[in-house]
Amino acid sequence: MTKYLLKRLVMVVITIWIVITITFALMHSVPGNPFATENKNIPPIVYENLLKKYGLDKPYSEQYVMYLKNIIRGDFGDSMKSDTETVNEMIGRGFPVSARLGVQALLIALIFGPALGAIAALFQNKGPDYIAMIISIIGVSVPSFLLGAFLIQFIASNIEWIPIGGWGEFRHTILPSFALALMPLAQTARLMRSSMLEILGQDYIKTARSKGISKTAVIIKHAVRNAILPIVSILGTTVSNLLVGSFVIEKIFGIPGLGMFFTTSVFNRDYTLIMGVTVFYAIILVTALLVVDIAYMLVDPRIRLTKEGR
Amino acid sequence: MKLDVTYNDEMFQKAPDELRDSEQIRRPSIKYWADVWRRLKQNKLAMTGLILLIIMGIMSIIGTRINGFKYFEQDYSQINVRPNSEYWFGTDELGRDLFSRIWLGARYSLIIGIAAAFIDFGIGVLYGGIAGMSSHRIDAIMMRIAEVIYSIPYMLVVVLLSVVFSTAGAGTSMFVLIFAMTITGWVPMANLVRGQVLQLKESEYSLASESLGASDRWILRKHIIPNALGPILVNVTLTIPRAIFSEATLSFMGLGLQPPKPSLGTLANDGLAGMQVGLFYQILIPAVFISLIMFSFNVLGDGLRDALDPRLRK
Numbered sequence: 276m277t278k279y280l281l282k283r284l285v286m287v288v289i290t291i292w293i294v295i296t297i298t299f300a301l302m303h304s305v306p307g308n309p310f311a312t313e314n315k316n317i318p319p320i321v322y323e324n325l326l327k328k329y330g331l332d333k334p335y336s337e338q339y340v341m342y343l344k345n346i347i348r349g350d351f352g353d354s355m356k357s358d359t360e361t362v363n364e365m366i367g368r369g370f371p372v373s374a375r376l377g378v379q380a381l382l383i384a385l386i387f388g389p390a391l392g393a394i395a396a397l398f399q400n401k402g403p404d405y406i407a408m409i410i411s412i413i414g415v416s417v418p419s420f421l422l423g424a425f426l427i428q429f430i431a432s433n434i435e436w437i438p439i440g441g442w443g444e445f446r447h448t449i450l451p452s453f454a455l456a457l458m459p460l461a462q463t464a465r466l467m468r469s470s471m472l473e474i475l476g477q478d479y480i481k482t483a484r485s486k487g488i489s490k491t492a493v494i495i496k497h498a499v500r501n502a503i504l505p506i507v508s509i510l511g512t513t514v515s516n517l518l519v520g521s522f523v524i525e526k527i528f529g530i531p532g533l534g535m536f537f538t539t540s541v542f543n544r545d546y547t548l549i550m551g552v553t554v555f556y557a558i559i560l561v562t563a564l565l566v567v568d569i570a571y572m573l574v575d576p577r578i579r580l581t582k583e584g585r
Numbered sequence: 586m587k588l589d590v591t592y593n594d595e596m597f598q599k600a601p602d603e604l605r606d607s608e609q610i611r612r613p614s615i616k617y618w619a620d621v622w623r624r625l626k627q628n629k630l631a632m633t634g635l636i637l638l639i640i641m642g643i644m645s646i647i648g649t650r651i652n653g654f655k656y657f658e659q660d661y662s663q664i665n666v667r668p669n670s671e672y673w674f675g676t677d678e679l680g681r682d683l684f685s686r687i688w689l690g691a692r693y694s695l696i697i698g699i700a701a702a703f704i705d706f707g708i709g710v711l712y713g714g715i716a717g718m719s720s721h722r723i724d725a726i727m728m729r730i731a732e733v734i735y736s737i738p739y740m741l742v743v744v745l746l747s748v749v750f751s752t753a754g755a756g757t758s759m760f761v762l763i764f765a766m767t768i769t770g771w772v773p774m775a776n777l778v779r780g781q782v783l784q785l786k787e788s789e790y791s792l793a794s795e796s797l798g799a800s801d802r803w804i805l806r807k808h809i810i811p812n813a814l815g816p817i818l819v820n821v822t823l824t825i826p827r828a829i830f831s832e833a834t835l836s837f838m839g840l841g842l843q844p845p846k847p848s849l850g851t852l853a854n855d856g857l858a859g860m861q862v863g864l865f866y867q868i869l870i871p872a873v874f875i876s877l878i879m880f881s882f883n884v885l886g887d888g889l890r891d892a893l894d895p896r897l898r899k
Binding site: 302304416418523542553 | 732733737740741745746748837838839860876879
């Protein structure tokens with residue numbers, strides 16, 4: 276177990292290092308630099324000072340080492356387009372907003388998704404099953420940004436209490452959370468349905484029933500608890516899907532989260548901000564994947580055994 | 586006890602010729618893929634998806650020429666016209682005909698999706714196949730590399746590449762979009778192929794073939810590839826909507842194709858602006874087509890998986 280964890284930890288570090296290197300290489304392969312392209316009429320002395328300030332006058336290798344060192348210290352540098360805030364401050368401002376949105380969406384998906392899937396499996400090929408399947412087909416077919424636009428058009432425009440965008444109170448989070456949650460909800464519902472169907476056909480379910488345990492107790496204690504395992508295994512992917520979804524959802528609803536910073540930084544070509552947010556996202560995601568894997572091992576002893584066996 | 590049987594010639598008569606035919610296979614044997622097709626045909630949802638895809642595929646080729654308007658033609662006297670008998674899907678804020686633009690957009694979306702899926706397929710089959718057929722050590726190294734590549738957040742790389750290879754505000758070329766999407770996209774396919782190869786290599790019929798003196802290449806060609814083809818095909822079908830979805834998301838972030846070329850994602854992005862001034866059809870129409878394409882590929886992929894998996898046969 277410890278050996279496996281150590282191995283995974285090393286992999287995490289390698290992955291983050293690769294992301295940093297790729298990001299650095301890509302951002303520095305762009306011809307010119309952000310100051311050359313925009314302000315053609317700045318005095319040469321100011322231009323040189325700007326280059327010096329961001330360390331752009333040094334050779335790439337030196338810049339790379341500097342950048343790595345700074346990241347290890349947790350410093351993503353200054354934003355190239357904003358004079359008042361550093362990249363760290365922007366991430367510090369945007370991340371709590373995105374995290375709240377993401378956690379709310381994840382909760383919606385993880386409560387309703389498995390419930391919907393379980394109900395569909397219990398009523399296989401009957402009304403509730405069809406309704407659940409229609410919802411899940413819509414969920415995987417309609418991209419979240421379109422759903423967001425529709426929610427604004429039909430719900431926010433008609434109900435006074437629900438705003439069409441912005442951030443601040445709980446009511447601002449309702450629509451974006453749902454728009455973000457629908458796709459993972461649909462995916463977990465589908466997965467839950469098929470794994471429930473498989474488990475309901477198992478012998479131990481029949482054994483439990485024949486011992487006189489009530490149907491509800493068998494479903495909750497035997498079926499659902501086992502069927503939920505595959506959902507734990509896709510949680511990592513779900514988290515990264517939520518992240519991608521948040522880029523566009525935050526844009527539509529005008530939410531000042533990390534995704535919005537990322538999209539605007541991409542649009543403004545604010546290279547330090549792009550690099551900072553990318554590396555930050557990568558760290559969050561890779562850590563999330565690791566946590567999910569560990570959780571999965573703790574939940575399912577069979578996995579623990581096979582992983583140790585390797 | 587003594588058996589008291591007397592044999593005579595009457596007991597040994599020549600069997601009539603008709604009886605000899607009973608061993609013959611009367612009906613034509615159904616080949617594997619014909620069987621798959623037969624089962625797929627019974628799946629109404631999957632067939633709906635297939636038919637929709639065929640229609641949309643044909644329309645994406647000929648649809649731009651049907652109503653006589655060109656996708657780039659701007660007519661300032663016909664700005665933001667709602668759908669009517671002349672402009673079937675209406676016009677946009679530059680007076681361009683949306684019907685032609687939708688089908689051109691569908692063409693680009695489909696090309697990007699299919700091309701990305703096939704590149705993933707090519708790299709994945711090669712990489713996974715080599716890993717599966719190699720020694721345990723090489724296999725382990727190759728799979729570690731793939732694991733690291735896959736844990737690099739895919740969308741971040743796509744966004745970064747689009748930023749690097751596009752000039753500010755002008756959008757991204759189709760080639761870069763496809764390239765960006767395949768960088769990490771091939772890994773699931775490689776994993777799948779490797780798993781299949783490892784499993785099939787250990788199967789009894791491969792062992793039988795090997796013990797009869799067949800070469801590795803023969804086993805690969807005759808046993809492993811034909812049997813692994815089914816799951817691979819399902820994976821390809823489900824990769825296409827993923828690529829189309831990524832492209833739509835990128836376009837929505839303003840990193841899509843260069844104007845005036847539209848993809849369904851850029852059309853939806855343009856439509857968002859229209860929606861905010863009350864022109865809901867401008868986002869509704871591209872949204873419906875993106876969703877229809879995603880829906881069709883998803884149900885077709887699911888249907889194929891059910892049709893290919895003998896364990897689900899009823």
